[in-house]
Amino acid sequence: MSTLVNQNRYRIDGMDCASCAAKIEGAARRVKGVNHVDVSVAARSMTIEHDDEVRLDKLEKRIRTLGYGARRLAADEGLSPSAESACCEHEHRHGQCGHGEPDAFDAPLESDDQRRVTRYQVHGMDCASCAAKIDGAARRVNGVDEVQVSVATTSMSVRHAPDANLARLEKRIGALGYGVQRLTANAPPSDAQAPCGCGHDHASSHDEPAADSDKASSPPPWYRHAKIMTTAACGAALAVAFGLSQVMPAYAVFFFGVAMLIGLIPVARRAITGALLAGTPFSIEMLMTIAAVGAVALGATREAAVVVLLFLIGEWLEGVAAGRARSSISALADLVPKTARIVDPQGTIREVAADTLDKGVTVLVRPGDRIPADGTVIDGESAVDQAPVTGESTPVTKRVDDSVFAGTINGAAALHIRVTAAAQDNTIARVVRLVEEAQESKTPTERFIDRFARYYTPAVVAVAALVAIVPPLAFGAAWSVWIYKALAILLIGCPCALVISTPAAVAAALSAGARRGLLIKGGAVLETLGTIGAVAFDKTGTLTEGKPRVTDIVALGDHDENEILRLAAALEQSASHPLAAAIVDAARRRAITIPGVERAAAVQGQGITADLSERRLFLGSLTAARERAAIDTATTSRIQALNDEGKSVAVLVADDQVMGVLALRDEPRPEAAAALGELARRGVQSVMLTGDNARTAKAIGRRLDIEVHADLMPKDKQRIVRERQAQDVHVAKVGDGINDAPALAAADVGIAMGGGTDVALETGDAASLHGDLRDVGDMIALSRRTMANIRQNIGIAFGLKAVFLVTTIVGLTGLWPAILADTGATVLVTANALRLLRTPRRSRRTKPVSASRELAQA
Numbered sequence: 001m002s003t004l005v006n007q008n009r010y011r012i013d014g015m016d017c018a019s020c021a022a023k024i025e026g027a028a029r030r031v032k033g034v035n036h037v038d039v040s041v042a043a044r045s046m047t048i049e050h051d052d053e054v055r056l057d058k059l060e061k062r063i064r065t066l067g068y069g070a071r072r073l074a075a076d077e078g079l080s081p082s083a084e085s086a087c088c089e090h091e092h093r094h095g096q097c098g099h100g101e102p103d104a105f106d107a108p109l110e111s112d113d114q115r116r117v118t119r120y121q122v123h124g125m126d127c128a129s130c131a132a133k134i135d136g137a138a139r140r141v142n143g144v145d146e147v148q149v150s151v152a153t154t155s156m157s158v159r160h161a162p163d164a165n166l167a168r169l170e171k172r173i174g175a176l177g178y179g180v181q182r183l184t185a186n187a188p189p190s191d192a193q194a195p196c197g198c199g200h201d202h203a204s205s206h207d208e209p210a211a212d213s214d215k216a217s218s219p220p221p222w223y224r225h226a227k228i229m230t231t232a233a234c235g236a237a238l239a240v241a242f243g244l245s246q247v248m249p250a251y252a253v254f255f256f257g258v259a260m261l262i263g264l265i266p267v268a269r270r271a272i273t274g275a276l277l278a279g280t281p282f283s284i285e286m287l288m289t290i291a292a293v294g295a296v297a298l299g300a301t302r303e304a305a306v307v308v309l310l311f312l313i314g315e316w317l318e319g320v321a322a323g324r325a326r327s328s329i330s331a332l333a334d335l336v337p338k339t340a341r342i343v344d345p346q347g348t349i350r351e352v353a354a355d356t357l358d359k360g361v362t363v364l365v366r367p368g369d370r371i372p373a374d375g376t377v378i379d380g381e382s383a384v385d386q387a388p389v390t391g392e393s394t395p396v397t398k399r400v401d402d403s404v405f406a407g408t409i410n411g412a413a414a415l416h417i418r419v420t421a422a423a424q425d426n427t428i429a430r431v432v433r434l435v436e437e438a439q440e441s442k443t444p445t446e447r448f449i450d451r452f453a454r455y456y457t458p459a460v461v462a463v464a465a466l467v468a469i470v471p472p473l474a475f476g477a478a479w480s481v482w483i484y485k486a487l488a489i490l491l492i493g494c495p496c497a498l499v500i501s502t503p504a505a506v507a508a509a510l511s512a513g514a515r516r517g518l519l520i521k522g523g524a525v526l527e528t529l530g531t532i533g534a535v536a537f538d539k540t541g542t543l544t545e546g547k548p549r550v551t552d553i554v555a556l557g558d559h560d561e562n563e564i565l566r567l568a569a570a571l572e573q574s575a576s577h578p579l580a581a582a583i584v585d586a587a588r589r590r591a592i593t594i595p596g597v598e599r600a601a602a603v604q605g606q607g608i609t610a611d612l613s614e615r616r617l618f619l620g621s622l623t624a625a626r627e628r629a630a631i632d633t634a635t636t637s638r639i640q641a642l643n644d645e646g647k648s649v650a651v652l653v654a655d656d657q658v659m660g661v662l663a664l665r666d667e668p669r670p671e672a673a674a675a676l677g678e679l680a681r682r683g684v685q686s687v688m689l690t691g692d693n694a695r696t697a698k699a700i701g702r703r704l705d706i707e708v709h710a711d712l713m714p715k716d717k718q719r720i721v722r723e724r725q726a727q728d729v730h731v732a733k734v735g736d737g738i739n740d741a742p743a744l745a746a747a748d749v750g751i752a753m754g755g756g757t758d759v760a761l762e763t764g765d766a767a768s769l770h771g772d773l774r775d776v777g778d779m780i781a782l783s784r785r786t787m788a789n790i791r792q793n794i795g796i797a798f799g800l801k802a803v804f805l806v807t808t809i810v811g812l813t814g815l816w817p818a819i820l821a822d823t824g825a826t827v828l829v830t831a832n833a834l835r836l837l838r839t840p841r842r843s844r845r846t847k848p849v850s851a852s853r854e855l856a857q858a
Contacts, residue, residue: 013069123179234263314823335407340372383411460493488818497825501793504833517769530783539690552663564660625651646699675773
């Protein structure tokens, strides 16, 4: 009889990368009775299948021993979908993969409504290792049930009993070397943000300290952070040691030993608490500690002190450089003003905090001010500079009913705006969340590098051991010489620069793209974009503007174009269909006064009739017009030619006489031809997939010089995408993100064009916030630059290590050049990745032919 198999799910706190997941999975599998384990980093969950007699308390204890929180979920209890985190390249220094903790405290609360949640700002936290220590310290306080620590926002949320000793919790965290500041309920993290100990600059949303918090602490100035102070102290001690050694050379070993210990003790402490206990014995801190202690044992105390100082300087520089990539995107939050001017129903204007704005309220935005929230213009007209959010270099005129983004800059006139999204849901906040989530998604290259590093570092350690042992034993060489070389090889062997080569470039590229309105949802998508060989476009609303325009006016007899347009607009001004709106809009653009008509009536399937100045007017199809007036052969031929160009034609008849013809068409976007030309120059094919009729589609295709497939059903579009993929061509599908779901699902990358912020932000693998077709080519170019940057980084990391490995073995270099092979390579790799942040913004200025000019040319 088989043993009963059960299933349980756990919420895992503190898990931030594949390395964490592997440790948790391994610990769970070693528990007797556990048959299957699934661990999800994104969902922060673990699902196990186990026999009936398994000891779940033993399993939970093992996971907590590793430093993670484990809470069993009820059968009907779900995990919060929010698993947002931000990339923190410095974590590689701590043996982590590079992703921060989830930034929202969203664990399901117990039914006991007496439990409370308190939030803290934690200053000086720079990586997952820091977060794990803070998490562990908080959990050991009596009354604390759940802890969420976010590296991305440098915040901590604690769920606890009403009588929990929070003062003790704050004291424990302070004893670890971090600043802790209690926040008000429901407040975001503070803007009183300073670089942490490693030099990172964690920009974030902001909140105020709680007024009742006696323990609230302000972040120390940058020069008082622990790692900076340690580096300065070590450098000063080394300088003093050098001076004293000249005066008292007999005590040089002592002087340099003290200088070395000042820098090494904090490193050794991190090696033990942050690496060895976390199951990563090959971290750079551990290798650095072994090398320094070994050098002292060999009598190279002076060199050991120099090596420690170089390590500290390199670590700090790496943190400063890596922090720039994070701050580039998180600084977007600072674009939103701190205050807003609300207009009350009585007309009173009062100033409030922008993060308190609710949907539906009206705000006044003065000329030159930043817009405090996403909203819709309800009064006023002004040019709005959207460059901070979308990268659009040319201000966009906003009128009544137009949408505006938070953080954009109002121009020369006041605007009244109705708020459509709360602060936490505005465009900027959502862009930041999306990019943070995207940084969790590893590229295939990054996954390969991570797997490679797991074997590479132990292999280098094994080589170091062989270098230390084999020559003395086999050839009688001096032990001190070869142990010294082995210690240098230990430093060379750390894979920090190699592991950070990919995530640093990906983080910089995602940030650079977001600042230009290019949202790429993950490193895997970013890498795939560079391999795209064909792009399939929708027609309506993607290649075209999505609304018809009057393109031709043919006046017959003694009539002129303005008269034809005036009468046609008079007939159509009460109609709501797109063609009618296009005719009325064309008349208004020419500043034509539209007269009123009498007895207007729609004739089903034919057109519209009305009386004006004792004349009976009709505007409709050619067939219906023939029933009301004679149309000569020349006019018929002209109408047929317009039809062949994919245009809809309306014939104007007055009292049994044809007065003129209007032609309308959904015109290509002004930038469409340039966008397709850019793709062609990059070796990317373009194809139009549309359900529209072949004549209209081919007319657009001829103008844009694009391959056309028309009269397609959704399944036909999917089939064409599959056919291209069968030819080993990676295909991107570009559309509005709503239609053609089968084709979007089949494509390697789905790109949504931002006809609206919801579409641009929520659909597709990538999105253009401002809906410019040239963004497709820009995304592909950004991907290719990023992959080239990654290859350069890998070359730098491997090249320096290979050179110094050889020179160390042959005796040309020693310990201090070896540390340059690690920290120097890491700084170089990070700095090279940051070049992607300087990607220039291409001007969005286009030169569309104005409606009046088009009509004049017609």
